[in-house]
Amino acid sequence: MPLPPPSPVADRPVSSFAIDVPESLLARARAGEGAAFEQIYRWFERPVFTLAVRIAGDREEATEVLQETMLKVLTRIGDFRGHRDGSGTPFWGWLRQIAVNEALMRLRSRRRHEHGDSDEEHLADDRIPPPPAAADAAALGRALAQLPEATRSVLWLYHAEGYTHEEIAALMQRSISFSKSQLARGSRRLRQLLEPEQAHA
Structure with a gap:
């Protein structure tokens, strides 16, 4: 359902x-x-x-x-x-x-x-900040495209669509800890990818 x-x-x-x-x-x-x-x-x-x-x-x-x-x-x-x-x-x-x-x-x-990656790696709390507001849509799109598929999906569902980790886990048929670990890992990587973009802006 x-x-x-x-x-x-x-x-x-x-x-x-x-x-x-x-x-x-x-x-x-x-x-x-x-x-x-x-x-x-x-x-x-x-x-x-x-x-x-x-x-x-x-x-x-x-x-x-x-x-x-x-x-x-x-x-x-x-x-x-x-x-x-x-x-x-x-x-x-x-x-x-x-x-x-x-x-x-x-x-x-x-x-x-x-x-798949281990569900228990890189756990973090739910209040990971969204991508920098200064990132324009094109730069954000390029950075997201470099992330693994599952990581990108979790980031988008959590930050853009407002789903909770419980909801994302049910949607992706994975565990809650998987959603949290992907969010933590993806948020760190996204910031790393966006920093060079902003430096040259």
Whole structure:
């Protein structure tokens, strides 16, 4: 069963998926109106693609993740009930969960024959600072691309999307300590990679 999106916490980042979709538009999409779904596609195309690139690390795969995500949203939108069933799940959280699952599924398929790092290495607390605010998007993208796939995924889900270590562990089918170790290791490496970029800025 998919996890619900993280509960709002004051110091969590605002996800790029956090778009308020009117119930009237959802009703039209549920009724099969193509124009309504096209509007939803336009609103979420960029956040889905960005998340997919950060996790999958490849624009071609990210395009496939985008297509598969939106196809699933189209075929399952009738199942989304959101606030009406008392779950309190916003539409963007439901759609984001589909995108994350799709991207991580591709990551896991590439990882099947690889040896994972020890879950217990380099544990750190949850308050590791995000990447330097001075880093522009292009520099951050170049630095993230140099990180191992699992490390990059943890960093993005934690810092950009606001998932907790417990949620990331469940999504990636790993342990909580694995999420913490990847966050600590990735944050250190990301800062090292960004320092030369800033020095030459």
